[in-house]
Amino acid sequence: MHPRDQTIFALSSGRPPSAIALVRVSGPQAGRIVTTLAGKLPPPRMATRALLRDVGQRPIDDAVVLWFPGPANATGEDVAEFHVHGGRAVLAALFAALSAFADVRSAEPGEFTRRAFENGKLDLTEAEGLDDLIHADTDRQRHQALRQLKGLLGDRARDWRARIIEASALIEAGIDFSDEGDVPAELIAPALAKVKALLFEIEEVLAGQGRSERLRDGLVVAIAGPPNVGKSTLMNQLARREVAIVSPHAGTTRDVIEVQLDLDGYPVTVIDTAGIRETDDPVEQEGVRRARARAADADLVLWLSDSSQAAIDHDGSAPIWKVRNKIDLGAAGRPLAEGPGQGSFQISASRGDGVLELISALVEFAQTYFGGSESGLIGRTRQRKLLEDVAAGLRRCLTVVGEGEELAAEELRTAAHSLGRLLGRVDVEDILDVIFREFCVGK
C-alpha cells in the first residue's frame, strides 16, 4: 500500500507528561480504529467520553473521543481525535494499540497538513502560514503568519493568475484570428493594458514591504569590538540575565554566545563575541575567527569601544553602530563623530546608562528593516522569489510583444506557471518535501 493511503497517527499536543494529550488519526482506518478502541463510533463532531480498550480488551485510558468523517474536515480524510491523560505510559499504550492495526503508522512531520494540502483544504502559502504560526515566538511573527494562514497572499495570487490567463487568452485569440498577417491591435491592446496593471500591482507588493519574510528568522545583531570593552556586560544588560561571563581579564569570551530577544514584537538574536585582537593563544585565535565570521554575517554590528578613538576592525556589508562604553569612568572626551548611516551611542553597560536609548534605536532599526508590520504580504523567501519571477516575466512580455505575439504569450504562460508554483498547484513535489519536513510531527 502506498504510504499516502495508509492511516497516520501522532501526538498533536506538547511533550508529555501533560494534563491532557491530543492524539490525532487521519486516513481510511480512522473509523475502524475508533469503533474498536471506544466500542462504537460516536456521533460526528461531538465530544464523547469513552473507556479506550486495545484489541485484547485491556483498558488503555478514560478518554474523550471525537469523530470527524471526511471530507468536510481538516485533512479531507476520515479523522479521529483521542483526548487522553498526557502520561508517557498512557501514550505508549495508545500508540501500541494504534500500531497494531494493519496499514496504520505514525505520521511524518507535517503529514496531516500535507494531506490537507493535497486534498485542496489549503494552498501552499496557507500551509506555510500554518507552520510559521506554530513556530511564531513574537507577536509580529504571529500576526504575519496569521495573515498568510488567512490566505491574503494566496487570494491575491489566484486573482493575478486568473488575469494573466485572461490576457494570454486574448493574445492567443489574436494569433488564431490573424491568418499570416499581423494580429489586430484591438486584440493586443487590451491584453497589454491588463499586463501593465498586473505588473503595477505586483511591483507594489514587492516594493512596499521591506523584508517581511525575514521576520521568520529575525534580525541578527552582533556585539563586536576589542577585548575588555564590556561586550558581555552589554549582552547581559540586553538579555536581562547573566548569559555571558564578565571579568576584568581581556579575552574572557571565546565562544559565540546568542540570546533571542523579543523587541517590541520583533524577533532579534543578539550575539556576543570574543574581543578582536592579535593573539598567540590558539583557543583565543579560534574565538576571534568565529567572532569575525559571525559579525560579518550579522544584519547589524554594534562596535563597542571604551575610548573615543574607536578604530573599527570589521568587514561585512551590515551597518555598524559605534557604541562607546564605560562613560561612567568620566574620561569622556568628545562625543563620537557620526558617520553617514551610522548610529553612535554613549553608554555605561554596567550601570545601564544609555541602554534604553540603544534598545529604542534597535526597535526603530527593526521596524525599518522588516518594513512595518501591516503591509507584509510576503512571508517567505520562496514567495518573494516567485513573485519577482512573475514581475520579470510580465516586463519581458511587454518588451517582446513588438517582436512577435507568440513570444509575449509564452512569457505570460511562464508567469502564470510561477504563480501556480506559489500556490502549490503545479510541479512542486520537490519543494513540498522541503516545506513539510520543517513542520512539527502531529501537524
Ligand SMILES: Nc1nc2c(ncn2[C@@H]2O[C@H](COP(=O)(O)OP(=O)(O)OP(=O)(O)O)[C@@H](O)[C@H]2O)c(=O)[nH]1
Ligand atoms: N566602569 C565600567 N566598567 C565596565 C563597564 N562595562 C563593563 N565593565 C567592566 O569591564 C570589564 C570587561 O567587561 P566584559 O563585559 O567582560 O568585557 P568584554 O568586552 O566582554 O571582554 P572580552 O570578552 O574579554 O573581550 C569587566 O570588569 C566589567 O565589569 C562600564 O560600563 N563601566
Ligand SMILES: [K+]
Ligand atoms: K573581559
Ligand SMILES: [Mg+2]
Ligand atoms: Mg566578553
